[in-house]
Amino acid sequence: MNFFKRTIPMIIAFVMGLLMAFQYYVPHESSQNLLKVVTRWGMIISGFAMFIGAYSLFHMHWNRIRQKVSGWGYSIFVFIGAGITIIFGLLNGGEFFWNDKQAGTMFDWIFDNVQVPAGATIFSILAFFMASAAYRTFRARNKEATILLIAAIIVMLGRVPIGTMISQYIPVVADWIMSVPNLAAKRAILIGVSIGVIATSIKIIFGIERAYLGGGD
Amino acid sequence: MEKLLKIDRRIIFIFVALAVTIPLLFRFKMSVPPTRHVISMYDKIDSLSKDSHVLISFDYDPSSKEELQPMARALLHHCFKKDIKVIGMTLYPAGTGLADKAITEIGDEYGKRSGIDYVFLGFKAGSSLVILNMGEDIYTAFQKDFYGKKTAGMKALKGVSSLRDIDYAVNLTAGGIYEAWIVYGREKYNFDLGVGCTAVMGPEMYPFIQAKQLMGFLGGLKGAAEYETLVGHKDRAAAGMAPQSVVHVLVVCFILFGNFIYFTTGRKK
Numbered sequence: 126m127n128f129f130k131r132t133i134p135m136i137i138a139f140v141m142g143l144l145m146a147f148q149y150y151v152p153h154e155s156s157q158n159l160l161k162v163v164t165r166w167g168m169i170i171s172g173f174a175m176f177i178g179a180y181s182l183f184h185m186h187w188n189r190i191r192q193k194v195s196g197w198g199y200s201i202f203v204f205i206g207a208g209i210t211i212i213f214g215l216l217n218g219g220e221f222f223w224n225d226k227q228a229g230t231m232f233d234w235i236f237d238n239v240q241v242p243a244g245a246t247i248f249s250i251l252a253f254f255m256a257s258a259a260y261r262t263f264r265a266r267n268k269e270a271t272i273l274l275i276a277a278i279i280v281m282l283g284r285v286p287i288g289t290m291i292s293q294y295i296p297v298v299a300d301w302i303m304s305v306p307n308l309a310a311k312r313a314i315l316i317g318v319s320i321g322v323i324a325t326s327i328k329i330i331f332g333i334e335r336a337y338l339g340g341g342d
Numbered sequence: 343m344e345k346l347l348k349i350d351r352r353i354i355f356i357f358v359a360l361a362v363t364i365p366l367l368f369r370f371k372m373s374v375p376p377t378r379h380v381i382s383m384y385d386k387i388d389s390l391s392k393d394s395h396v397l398i399s400f401d402y403d404p405s406s407k408e409e410l411q412p413m414a415r416a417l418l419h420h421c422f423k424k425d426i427k428v429i430g431m432t433l434y435p436a437g438t439g440l441a442d443k444a445i446t447e448i449g450d451e452y453g454k455r456s457g458i459d460y461v462f463l464g465f466k467a468g469s470s471l472v473i474l475n476m477g478e479d480i481y482t483a484f485q486k487d488f489y490g491k492k493t494a495g496m497k498a499l500k501g502v503s504s505l506r507d508i509d510y511a512v513n514l515t516a517g518g519i520y521e522a523w524i525v526y527g528r529e530k531y532n533f534d535l536g537v538g539c540t541a542v543m544g545p546e547m548y549p550f551i552q553a554k555q556l557m558g559f560l561g562g563l564k565g566a567a568e569y570e571t572l573v574g575h576k577d578r579a580a581a582g583m584a585p586q587s588v589v590h591v592l593v594v595c596f597i598l599f600g601n602f603i604y605f606t607t608g609r610k611k
Binding site: 253 | 593596
């Protein structure tokens with residue numbers, strides 16, 4: 126079993142990892158065809174990953190209901206919401222899912238009148254919590270915190286039209302903060318993350334990093 | 343004074359609610375002078391000739407709709423006004439409804455027809471793999487459009503076989519997918535790319551702008567409002583500038599007031 130669960134996936138990762146790394150530098154037609162085929166495989170696998178994601182979600186909520194953990198009642202709504210949406214999605218306005226997508230179906234209505242306002246509401250709640258958190262915790266406790274606070278105030282005002290109305294220099298200073306210190310910090314983080322990704326990729330290709338294979342039998 | 347620091351957060355919520363609703367009710371307008379990154383995107387699209395191809399990837403879902411949908415609408419107004427062919431797509435499963443609505447609504451305003459003047463390719467799973475596949479052959483990545491029509495031979499895609507043939511691409515994003523568009527799209531297939539993102543993501547774009555990997559950038563609702571100003575079609579984003587400005591000022595006042603109490607009550611010790 127170990128051969129199928131560990132050795133074969135490691136061989137696949139090694140061969141495909143090296144092959145696709147070299148493919149990037151070979152502009153030959155056969156190399157481009159290989160990329161086309163492999164990316165199509167990847168897209169198909171990603172499609173199945175969505176089913177696994179849905180299964181995992183339902184499995185988790187089913188366990189919550191079964192074990193009656195705190196707040197299990199909310200999990201029922203996951204099944205009700207998903208069930209209704211899936212049914213209307215498959216019905217496709219009476220034309221069923223094997224036909225072309227129909228416009229103005231009940232599925233569209235659910236999206237427009239349930240998912241869109243619910244999603245927007247969750248996002249808008251952030252403004253309230255941010256205002257409360259800023260009032261309670263954003264303190265100039267030391268030199269670094271004071272610099273951060275001043276920068277935050279300038280950027281906050283510089284990013285809305287009222288900043289220009291207060292002073293024409295506020296947006297200019299805000300733009301400088303974003304284009305110089307922010308850029309330097311972001312680039313440093315980006316380079317660090319990229320080197321980390323390269324190192325991890327090499328470790329996966331050569332079988333040093335095996336966490337992706339999972340544990341157990 | 344110290345009690346003010348422990349104020350019930352619902353009072354703060356009431357202030358925020360008033361700061362949003364009052365400017366909306368009284369509808370006071372603010373001028374939104376366009377900034378250089380927004381002008382850069384506008385100029386790029388404006389320089390394109392009739393029947394050029396602009397790809398818009400609507401990579402966001404309803405939670406980011408309030409910031410990104412106005413951007414999408416403003417961009418579509420500009421493209422359709424200039425008779426540019428729009429290729430719409432999304433790498434977010436929940437992005438299809440919003441993208442479809444934006445393209446069809448604005449398209450109808452200008453009398454544009456699906457498959458001829460624009461095409462909406464819909465959603466495909468795989469993120470960066472989809473971009474790579476489109477870079478090799480757009481028709482293998484999307485054999486049919488969102489409505490099930492075959493993409494091969496579609497008038498809206500005439501002259502386009504891969505991402506290399508796109509005149510300009512805009513990624514409207516609420517997540518990290520813009521990096522895939524830069525690395526696997528723009529860098530590999532050499533097309534001009536712009537990004538529209540939520541305000542909170544804005545700072546992440548500056549290294550790519552300086553490296554000229556991004557040509558044009560719209561940040562948050564203000565970016566959308568600036569683009570609306572340039573297009574001459576003030577809509578939701580421009581209307582949202584007044585409440586957003588007032589809320590920003592309110593948050594600044596909260597921070598200053600909080601610090602004032604903090605220091606006057608001797609908390610520093």
